[in-house]
Amino acid sequence: MARTVFEKPDAIALVAEVFRELGYEGASMSHITARTKLSKGSLYHFFPGGKEEMAAEIMANIDTWFVMEMFRPLEEGEPRAAIARMWETTDSYFRSGRRICLIGAFALDETRDRFSAAIQGYFYRWIEALAGALVKAGLPGAEAKTLAEEAVVGIQGALTLARALGDDTIFGRTLTRLKERLESALA
Amino acid sequence: MARTVFEKPDAIALVAEVFRELGYEGASMSHITARTKLSKGSLYHFFPGGKEEMAAEIMANIDTWFVMEMFRPLEEGEPRAAIARMWETTDSYFRSGRRICLIGAFALDETRDRFSAAIQGYFYRWIEALAGALVKAGLPGAEAKTLAEEAVVGIQGALTLARALGDDTIFGRTLTRLKERLESALA
DNA sequence: GACCTTCTAAACTGATCGGTCTATAAGATA
DNA sequence: TATCTTATAGACCGATCAGTTTAGAAGGTC
Numbered sequence: 001m002a003r004t005v006f007e008k009p010d011a012i013a014l015v016a017e018v019f020r021e022l023g024y025e026g027a028s029m030s031h032i033t034a035r036t037k038l039s040k041g042s043l044y045h046f047f048p049g050g051k052e053e054m055a056a057e058i059m060a061n062i063d064t065w066f067v068m069e070m071f072r073p074l075e076e077g078e079p080r081a082a083i084a085r086m087w088e089t090t091d092s093y094f095r096s097g098r099r100i101c102l103i104g105a106f107a108l109d110e111t112r113d114r115f116s117a118a119i120q121g122y123f124y125r126w127i128e129a130l131a132g133a134l135v136k137a138g139l140p141g142a143e144a145k146t147l148a149e150e151a152v153v154g155i156q157g158a159l160t161l162a163r164a165l166g167d168d169t170i171f172g173r174t175l176t177r178l179k180e181r182l183e184s185a186l187a
Numbered sequence: 188m189a190r191t192v193f194e195k196p197d198a199i200a201l202v203a204e205v206f207r208e209l210g211y212e213g214a215s216m217s218h219i220t221a222r223t224k225l226s227k228g229s230l231y232h233f234f235p236g237g238k239e240e241m242a243a244e245i246m247a248n249i250d251t252w253f254v255m256e257m258f259r260p261l262e263e264g265e266p267r268a269a270i271a272r273m274w275e276t277t278d279s280y281f282r283s284g285r286r287i288c289l290i291g292a293f294a295l296d297e298t299r300d301r302f303s304a305a306i307q308g309y310f311y312r313w314i315e316a317l318a319g320a321l322v323k324a325g326l327p328g329a330e331a332k333t334l335a336e337e338a339v340v341g342i343q344g345a346l347t348l349a350r351a352l353g354d355d356t357i358f359g360r361t362l363t364r365l366k367e368r369l370e371s372a373l374a
Numbered sequence: 375g376a377c378c379t380t381c382t383a384a385a386c387t388g389a390t391c392g393g394t395c396t397a398t399a400a401g402a403t404a
Numbered sequence: 405t406a407t408c409t410t411a412t413a414g415a416c417c418g419a420t421c422a423g424t425t426t427a428g429a430a431g432g433t434c
Contacts, residue, residue, distance in 0.1 A: 023296030025212035107351035109210030157344025164294035
């Protein structure tokens with residue numbers, strides 16, 4: 001029998017896309033094996049804890065990616081450049097709105113109860129990192145917090161509407177609007 | 188055997204809450220029977236088409252409610268009063284952010300494919316109705332469209348974050364911000 | 375080559391899935 | 405009271421679920 005060898009990072013990325021398309025409950029093991037071409041043997045070898053472990057590792061993986069690519073630059077880099085980079089990173093990560101936020105989707109059903117700490121931490125840190133950069137760029141704390149919250153709210157809402165309306169333009173339009181709002185606050 | 192008699196509108200409301208909590212795939216028939224106290228016999232009596240028919244009727248029900256309570260007033264009533272009423276209706280319908288938007292949640296996983304027309308129509312009409320009221324209140328069409336879209340995006344994003352963060356205040360804060368933005372555009 | 379670890383393939387299991395069916399309870403009509 | 409309609413209860417069905425197990429393929433180490 002033909003044997004394809006995968007490594008765990010590949011497995012995580014492949015399974016993540018299935019969860020993203022079908023949701024946690026909607027992604028059955030047979031969907032996952034069919035779409036990823038990983039056999040059950042492989043999946044349970046990499047993730048002995050089954051679906052729950054897959055989802056936990058995927059979320060940890062996403063979290064690490066955001067920390068490296070967005071949160072740390074916001075926290076440690078030159079604030080205006082890091083914010084500019086955040087908009088680009090956001091647009092490319094979410095494929096201009098054609099790819100949903102798995103963490104946000106998990107927040108909406110009872111999957112949230114399984115992973116509440118990870119979900120909460122992801123959004124909390126995003127808002128805090130952006131607010132911190134805005135403060136470093138010269139805004140008062142309260143205004144920075146409000147604007148940061150508004151930005152993350154807008155990104156999540158735009159992802160929902162992009163998907164709901166099947167509209168490829170609303171995400172970019174929303175990002176531009178949010179970006180301009182931050183820039184005019186910093187001007 | 189004790190026999191409890193339900194009427195169909197009760198069944199719709201009860202099942203809706205289960206979908207809202209668990210999502211479409213997460214809400215199994217046994218969850219639904221356990222939480223609603225409706226037996227399978229009753230459920231399939233009211234909804235011969237099973238889960239799919241339940242979800243379709245629930246969405247139609249929500250849609251009708253929004254049309255009556257929000258979209259029609261926006262389309263036909265005095266625009267400023269209708270917009271003011273929209274914010275109140277939104278806050279109370281979503282229980283200040285403790286209740287999610289079922290239509291928005293369905294948009295995020297493959298449930299969307301089953302109900303895409305209903306999902307798309309709901310958001311499209313909401314944005315159109317609000318934009319129409321803004322035009323009637325004196326705004327240029329393009330600005331009205333942008334502001335309406337921003338409002339609905341913000342509401343959906345705030346629902347996601349309210350749930351993700353377990354934060355009871357973010358929804359109200361976002362509604363207030365969006366409301367003020369519309370008011371200053373109209374001033 | 376012998377051995378060992380890592381990984382894959384798929385048959386298999388018991389539980390749960392969505393959905394069907396039968397029996398009957400309760401009210402309406404007469 | 406007899407009958408008819410509507411709605412409820414829950415046993416039952418085949419399919420699919422998540423997860424386990426067995427067997428062996430591939431590659432590294434000696």
